[in-house]
Amino acid sequence: MRMVIEDAVREAGTDPIFAVAQKASEAKEKYGKENVIDSTLGALMDDEGNLVTFNEVYNTLKNLPDDKIAAYADIGGIEEFLEAVPEACFRDQRPDAYIKAVATPGGTGAVRNAIANYSNYGDKILIPDWHWAPYRTIADEHKRGYQLFSLFNDEGRFNLESYKKEFKKLLNDQGRILTILNTPAHNPTGFTINDDEWDKIIEFWIEEAKNNPDKQIVVLNDIAYVDFAKEGSRKFMKKLEHLPENILPLYAFSASKGYTMYGLRNGALICAAPTQEIADEFEASAIYSNRANWSNGTRGAMQVLADIINDPTSYERFLSEQTANREMLRKRGDALVEECKNVGLNICEYDDGFFMSIPVDNPQEITEALYDDNIFLIALSGGIRVALCAVSEDKCRKIPKAVKEAIDKRDNKYES
């Protein structure tokens, strides 16, 4: 007897990333953690492999009166949070638009609400070929499909041509489009769409919006890694203002990485709407979705973010912790990119962030071969993901050579 509905039958078994992380843990136990490169999980670790937790965040949390943690938040989020979170999202690049925020459990909840409220049942959402896999899971659970475009062109930069082609096809087939861009510091490649590319994308949207005045163009910016990208990476937000009325920019804000609040489930879906009506409509739908899925968010986490941002001294302490860790990550990224060049290993454009990707055929074969060297990386469909967030600069320097050798060995084996 099958008890779940047919649509909800799912494969059991451990998440593949978690399974590799488990292997890495066993190796660390056996060989000592200094001898193992565990580059599996997407959380920022210090050079000793311990999770980075910002003192300002956890001191603030632990000093909250119990009832500020225990009480229900309002369905849409507590007021202080909803006022503070646009600052966390936009900083000095706040667009001139009708901005509203609704709290969600992390970035996932924000993506979920965007898909549920801005794409129709059966529609396809537009995502890049290199993408965070849960976009597909979220779409699938809600009976939406997805259409891929090629993220990179031959120069390794944003493939505007492919994007335009798939966008137009979808907008032609459907009454509306929801397109997700994950930038800056894209997961899993670390790619950031630059300002020139943004200008061209926006120009294209405006053209499409004008050519299809009855169709809705909803642009979801997943900015989960924005606080680990270079200064200036928020510039595109200010560009997304004064657009035609049928273009709606949304932001999936996550406090997981930028505030080291992964396990506190704190985020928001934020709109930068062209009109008050569209902003109000956004809020009403998002609040309804909250009520119908998780009711409300983690009150204490919202309070912490608001308290930090509203207290200049606290905010400064917080920002200096964030900056120090961003610098640490940048050094790891520089080391990786440099060593990849040195050994002639081709990588996807890496600008910033927690991950870097190495395009390669049959990546699983390579990641498995590397287990023998006590190097644990994640095989994606189009390549290998290196989680530089999780390993020291020293260890980052060792990865490219090992990967290159494993690829060469595999390829030579097949040639001979």
Place this chain on the structure above:
Amino acid sequence: MRMVIEDAVREAGTDPIFAVAQKASEAKEKYGKENVIDSTLGALMDDEGNLVTFNEVYNTLKNLPDDKIAAYADIGGIEEFLEAVPEACFRDQRPDAYIKAVATPGGTGAVRNAIANYSNYGDKILIPDWHWAPYRTIADEHKRGYQLFSLFNDEGRFNLESYKKEFKKLLNDQGRILTILNTPAHNPTGFTINDDEWDKIIEFWIEEAKNNPDKQIVVLNDIAYVDFAKEGSRKFMKKLEHLPENILPLYAFSASKGYTMYGLRNGALICAAPTQEIADEFEASAIYSNRANWSNGTRGAMQVLADIINDPTSYERFLSEQTANREMLRKRGDALVEECKNVGLNICEYDDGFFMSIPVDNPQEITEALYDDNIFLIALSGGIRVALCAVSEDKCRKIPKAVKEAIDKRDNKYES
């Protein structure tokens, strides 16, 4: 231009309960909180109107190392929590069944996953006429409908006849049925299905299961208030074992009330399945749904619940806080019931819990009239809800007379 999809257009505006709570707050400011009866919100308050927060819970939370709060939980929940939560749910009434738990944001997330995975798109779920309104919101968001049955018969006890009638009709019309019972200490009436009633309900399910061997009967027990019900209120859980294979008992466990973790969003959907396969299938679907909606739960809250339950001394301290508060609530309930009798006010059967309900026509008219007496109650569709969780025993004693007078005054006005 409308940007959300047609299905997601929602009415804006403040939640009606929150709006009345706001009025009550203003009255407290103006007249002093001792002169206002604010019986609006569904959270346990002490006699001074402050939120009850269990010391054992918040001391444990604040003593956790930061990384135990900051890290992501596994998608289905951390292992210690998943092992501990069946104890929190079943205590000494653990059924002999294949039990699996998957963490969710509060009871809401559990109800959401049950509806999404155990009812088909377009199906109706079966709920009582007196019910927690978000059942409808959750069903609606996921494109399920609902069918009401009459909760009470003429004697004010469980209306088995109405239940059977609507159940059979639905099971006849649909390929399966999902039925939600909210007991013990039902919201909004405080009604608890007794053991005799349970025996008859179970007998009926077994009969229906045998008569419809190809149809699935999924029974979701919403036990949000179980820890504020009398000893023995878990007995039904042990009855729900060794059932036919096409009956699946599920439990929506919430740590909101029983652990004063409202704002921490901690709960679980738990199955007590007749076979290993059905339990495994349950887990795989629920984990997928987690990933596709909120990713994972509040790690620190899971850790606290597990740590308390796994440490006998801590668990004892916790239970004694819980017991003391249950006693406080019971005294309020006794006072209310007694005064209702004294003034001849008819109420729904109240056994236990945060709420009591007074069936009355046009309840809004009555609750509004009571604003002048600085009494703030909530109008439901079929009556008035008194949140005894929120007011002292003394204030509880004052409510029935005031309500009775307001009803009499209204009715006399129309008669004259």
